[in-house]
Amino acid sequence: MTVVSSDSKDSVFQYSVLYKRDLPQLSEEGDEWVERVEYDVEFGGGGIIENIIARNLNYYLQQEDDFENILPDNALMERLERSTTSVNRSSIVSYATKYAYNYNPAYISYAAQHADCTNFASQAMYAGGWKKNYEWMGNDVATTNAWAVADDFYWYGLGRSLTTYANMIPVSGSPYQTMRTGDLMFFTYSGSRKIKHAMIITKIINGEAYLTYHSNDNLNAPFSSIVTKVEPNTSFVTLNVTP
Template identity: 25%
Template sequence: MKHFPIKKVLKILMVISVIFFICPFDNIQGEEIDEKNEIINSVKKIFEDRNEAILNGNLKLIESNYDKNTRYGTWAYEHEEKKMKYLKNWEEKQGVKFIEITPDIVVKRVRKSEDKFSVNLICSTEYKYIYTDAPKSINSCRIGTSHVLNMKKKDERWIITKEWYKDPFADSLNLDNLKADSVKQYILSQGKRDFSSMPDGRKSSVEYADRYCGIASGKKYGYTYNKKYRNYNSRGGDCANFASQVMHEGGKFRKNSSWSYDRSGATSSWLNADGFKNYMIYSGRASVIAHGSYEKVYKAAYKLLPGDFIAYEKKGDITHISVVTGADSRGYSLVSCHNTDRNKVPWDLGWSDKNIKFWLVHVNY
């Protein structure tokens, strides 16, 4: 019987390993990468279709992107349908038209489970709009959202079976009770406002808000919050925390025993929306311009200046804080905030519901 040298045997075994184990594994891994890339491209196309549907009012563009044979897929589709109708109603109330909606999607993770995939992503969406009587003046705002989508393949297409995200319009999907004509006439009668002479405290507050409004901030900032502060979105919300940061870091308001933040935590007036509103008013650092329903306060909203804030009230409870960061071509106040992230968004967009009241608050810089 012929014996082969040990070294030669080892070489043969190594070659066999490469052929039967490594190469097939690489092929499988490559197939999975291709599949994930296919899903990512499909997700981006779905988001583009959604925005195109809003611009054109064409629901057929998005209907085929959902698995309507499942309860969650149907709910996801119906929610997008309601959102589209709300935005059309808001356009009519405002006297504007959205002309371009551009998403910037960053996929964080793609996971496979049998024949389905779960996709985690963030989306920073720029909305451009014009007032119908002044089409040359283009206004722009940005909204940032985090999404979890479940996807499966059907008829050679990837479709949504379930989706979760904190919709910035979820608190206001009905404008039926608003006297849109009179509101629109007033809005269209307003002109551009000049903030060039405002004090440095207001200017630096706006700069801070622009830089750290998360997914709604510019791409150059990496869509992140200020890492010096905790993110409280998973603990009840981060809106008051962000507003406090704007006042302290931007406006240079000093911390004190009632209003403070450190590594161990924060006072309720720093972190809680109701507490923040009450502290700013009763400490004398701010004063109320107006309080009430949209129809009661929308004219007074033109008195708001960059660096002021708005508190949103539902059923007697302050549930949200936004900081005023500018005004559009008709002088309509724009706000920035966390959860969901907004950057220079019309102050009532997503909040124009008859059950919501507004506190318009002037800050004393």
């Protein structure tokens, strides 16, 4: 990615970049093609990417080829992503365990804002096999909302079929039998429509989840101890990581 120009206005930074990527040609031939597209990348507060705009869409309209057979729509891209994503649960757990207290310098940190839980969970999912894309991306400079904001991350996983809904209160017993290490747990407050916190299940002992997370960093914290530290109106939600 090459920065061509930059400008800022009202705390939103705008960069014109040239980004070269190899994409599979979605036609019967199965060849590869390369696009070189100029983008506007807008950054908001905290370095989070607010928007990415491809500026030269006329490029595609001017081509002689039938791009309806080559360029995928959003639904097709989602199906392709699901078909090519293979999750390694042990890699998720290993990453979370390694960086529970020692932050990975390859990624920006929101520890100073006490808001690094979802950024950390996304890193672990990436280590486990999830694919980065324009909507879900993080590095040492910036992150997208789906990467670093708990509510956006929660709905991104469900919307892309990367996760499936498991249960509301994962205590010991039958509600917990669908959960495995590498799965995700979130909590919210009664009456709120927003997911507030993301955690990774890194151990299961006698039917109880042990969780690892950033923001009040913790490694293998038992669920039974976490429920004693949250507000009484807290609801926990668990998601299975697929496949």
